[in-house]
Amino acid sequence: MNIVVCVKYVPDAAADQKFEDDNTVDRIGVDGLLSELDEYAVEQALQIKETGDDPDSTVVTVLSMGPEQATVAVRKALQMGADKGVHVVDDALAGSDALATSLVLAEAIKKLGAGPGWDLVVCGMESTDGGMGVIPAMLSERLGVPGVTLGSEITVSSKEGGAVVRIRRNGDASTDTIEGTLPLVLSVTDQSCEVRYPSFKGIMAAKKKPVETWSLGDLGVGPGQVGSGAAWSVVESAIPRPARTAGEIVTDGDGSGAKALVDFLASKKFI
Amino acid sequence: MPEVLVLIERVEVDGVREVTKPSLELLTIARRLGDPSAVVIGSPDADVAGTLKKYGAAKIYSVSTGEGAEDAGVSGYLVAPEAEVLAQLIEKTSPAAVLVVSTGRGKEIAGRLAVKTESGLITDAVDVTAADGTPTTKQSVFAGSFVVQARVTKGTPIITVKPNSVTPEEVDGAGSDVAEEAFAVTISDAAKGAKVTGAEPRKASGRPELTEAAIVVSGGRGTGGDFEPIQAFADSLGAAVGASRAAVDSGWYPHSFQVGQTGKTVSPQLYVANGISGAIQHRAGMQTSKTIVAVNTDEEAPIFELVDFGVVGDLHTVLPAATDAINRGR
Numbered sequence: 001m002n003i004v005v006c007v008k009y010v011p012d013a014a015a016d017q018k019f020e021d022d023n024t025v026d027r028i029g030v031d032g033l034l035s036e037l038d039e040y041a042v043e044q045a046l047q048i049k050e051t052g053d054d055p056d057s058t059v060v061t062v063l064s065m066g067p068e069q070a071t072v073a074v075r076k077a078l079q080m081g082a083d084k085g086v087h088v089v090d091d092a093l094a095g096s097d098a099l100a101t102s103l104v105l106a107e108a109i110k111k112l113g114a115g116p117g118w119d120l121v122v123c124g125m126e127s128t129d130g131g132m133g134v135i136p137a138m139l140s141e142r143l144g145v146p147g148v149t150l151g152s153e154i155t156v157s158s159k160e161g162g163a164v165v166r167i168r169r170n171g172d173a174s175t176d177t178i179e180g181t182l183p184l185v186l187s188v189t190d191q192s193c194e195v196r197y198p199s200f201k202g203i204m205a206a207k208k209k210p211v212e213t214w215s216l217g218d219l220g221v222g223p224g225q226v227g228s229g230a231a232w233s234v235v236e237s238a239i240p241r242p243a244r245t246a247g248e249i250v251t252d253g254d255g256s257g258a259k260a261l262v263d264f265l266a267s268k269k270f271i
Numbered sequence: 272m273p274e275v276l277v278l279i280e281r282v283e284v285d286g287v288r289e290v291t292k293p294s295l296e297l298l299t300i301a302r303r304l305g306d307p308s309a310v311v312i313g314s315p316d317a318d319v320a321g322t323l324k325k326y327g328a329a330k331i332y333s334v335s336t337g338e339g340a341e342d343a344g345v346s347g348y349l350v351a352p353e354a355e356v357l358a359q360l361i362e363k364t365s366p367a368a369v370l371v372v373s374t375g376r377g378k379e380i381a382g383r384l385a386v387k388t389e390s391g392l393i394t395d396a397v398d399v400t401a402a403d404g405t406p407t408t409k410q411s412v413f414a415g416s417f418v419v420q421a422r423v424t425k426g427t428p429i430i431t432v433k434p435n436s437v438t439p440e441e442v443d444g445a446g447s448d449v450a451e452e453a454f455a456v457t458i459s460d461a462a463k464g465a466k467v468t469g470a471e472p473r474k475a476s477g478r479p480e481l482t483e484a485a486i487v488v489s490g491g492r493g494t495g496g497d498f499e500p501i502q503a504f505a506d507s508l509g510a511a512v513g514a515s516r517a518a519v520d521s522g523w524y525p526h527s528f529q530v531g532q533t534g535k536t537v538s539p540q541l542y543v544a545n546g547i548s549g550a551i552q553h554r555a556g557m558q559t560s561k562t563i564v565a566v567n568t569d570e571e572a573p574i575f576e577l578v579d580f581g582v583v584g585d586l587h588t589v590l591p592a593a594t595d596a597i598n599r600g601r
């Protein structure tokens with residue numbers, strides 16, 4: 001089986017997030033890392049490989065589109081246990097929207113599949129840097145395969161006619177069971193598993209794992225199809241919300257805290 | 272005026288299918304952009320049609336696939352058929368915009384539709400206004416620390432709107448000349464790849480819906496696993512109950528009540544955080560609440576940077592005493 005995991009390099013949420021002068025997210029000036037929500041995608045791909053019928057012939061490829069530094073994200077996934085990496089990097093990609101990102105990732109997946117084919121694409125539930133949570137659905141649309149998304153529990157079983165992926169999905173009104181037959185795009189939530197830490201052995205092994213770097217030219221995508229110039233929506237302004245003014249803080253002692261709390265709620269007419 | 276397509280969501284409440292409040296909010300927003308056309312998968316019964324008209328639908332499309340039970344050709348599968356329905360309606364009506372509720376489902380439908388129709392997409396809008404005939408959106412990003420204004424520049428603007436962005440408004444004298452139009456669609460086999468094979472409806476909590484509640488009382492790791500004081504305090508205020516991920520991950524409260532980046536976004540009149548430190552990912556789900564209150568034993572907890580009022584104290588003593596006072600009429 002060939003599994004492709006899509007992972008994004010994102011600014012560290014603990015650092016100050018900000019916009020560039022052209023209203024795009026600053027991805028260069030802050031420290032970045034493998035999106036924590038994509039660690040769940042890597043973990044699921046590894047578990048599917050390890051618990052599958054044929055771990056030895058299953059290949060997990062990590063795919064990331066992003067700036068030079070995005071190799072950090074690819075490396076981390078390799079340390080966790082993925083087999084090889086592909087990093088799509090090109091100056092023209094700066095400022096790409098979800099439509100362009102999904103186009104590039106879809107073309108990269110097709111190129112990866114040109115030899116042995118691909119069976120399963122695994123994504124995270126959304127990018128932690130204000131992502132839209134739409135890339136997996138867009139990939140499914142562009143690749144013409146089912147999208148089985150937002151799984152909080154995942155099982156893969158072999159059946160006649162191909163392996164079946166079954167998920168539980170927590171919807172607003174109900175919890176659903178959803179299934180599809182490979183090949184398909186799967187996305188997984190942070191409820192789906194515990195993520196492993198890279199072991200010392202994994203960190204050493206990752207140094208020898210191959211990472212290919214592809215440009216837009218390698219994918220047959222024109223520079224005019226991506227980047228801020230090709231975006232199908234524009235950000236007109238990005239204004240920091242005024243900081244909240246510090247409120248009143250009281251220290252509880254002998255029940256004074258509860259009384260002060262109730263008085264505050266009454267003063268605001270909540271009771 | 273051009274049509275504005277609004278995808279209507281319905282939920283089953285006690286065996287009756289009702290229009291969700293966020294769908295009615297979309298109708299109110301749609302009226303700013305053109306004539307709202309409600310898109311209902313399956314045929315709406317008289318009550319549903321009546322509600323849609325009352326809230327300003329100028330037209331109702333009842334979509335059917337001719338595949339057995341009411342809407343089996345659409346609802347038995349995951350989102351792809353809904354995107355096909357909307358794509359066919361865009362073709363037919365050339366609308367000014369398409370509005371969908373910003374849920375996991377809604378965003379996926381919108382994403383697929385954008386690819387299909389080569390249209391710009393904006394997700395998680397908290398406001399939509401019309402400027403020079405085109406919709407302009409506001410989004411709250413980076414855990415609510417920035418407000419971004421954006422516009423679609425290609426194709427049909429496809430916009431997903433967060434619940435609670437506006438108050439649904441009834442329209443005076445609406446309803447008399449509303450056209451109901453049956454719209455028959457064929458769903459491709461490709462759209463039927465992800466099949467819904469089972470659904471367990473969520474049990475009613477007896478409390479207000481988390482994302483719609485005027486007051487939300489949340490508990491975190493500081494509860495130590497005991498949500499009783501949180502629930503009792505919530506009930507004294509008629510509030511919904513929320514939880515931090517630490518509380519959910521510990522198995523103390525169900526995931527459907529998680530507030531934050533990977534849970535629900537709430538924006539109530541009052542948010543009370545108890546035993547919650549205020550991590551950035553939690554703030555992402557509650558930072559835009561009008562009034563914020565916290566109870567926490569640690570005066571250094573980051574949540575106190577956000578609050579209008581805070582109590583440095585133990586929730587296990589502060590909350591029961593406050594609950595008592597409120598229940599006794601203070």
Ligand SMILES: Cc1cc2nc3c(=O)[nH]c(=O)nc-3n(C[C@H](O)[C@H](O)[C@H](O)COP(=O)(O)OP(=O)(O)OC[C@H]3O[C@@H](n4cnc5c(N)ncnc54)[C@H](O)[C@@H]3O)c2cc1C
Nearest residue numbers: 491492493515516517531532533546547548552568569586
């Ligand atoms: C990708 C990602 C997504 C995430 N998504 C979410 C999300 O959606 N929602 C979310 O909440 N978190 C989310 N998190 C986790 C988040 O980073 C925090 O770990 C989490 O919010 C902490 O929960 P907490 O505040 O309950 O626990 P803690 O941070 O442990 O805080 C507990 C607080 O309780 C106080 N306390 C202890 N005892 C008492 C007492 N007796 N009375 C009063 N106060 C007491 C302590 O002083 C402390 O401030 C996410 C993390 C990541 C990496």
Ligand SMILES: Nc1ncnc2c1ncn2[C@@H]1O[C@H](COP(=O)(O)O)[C@@H](O)[C@H]1O
Nearest residue numbers: 006065123124126127131132133134135
């Ligand atoms: N630039 C990227 N490179 C690789 N994968 C990505 C990229 N952007 C998004 N993804 C994948 O798509 C998922 C959803 O992202 P988003 O729609 O941006 O919220 C992420 O969790 C990743 O798995």
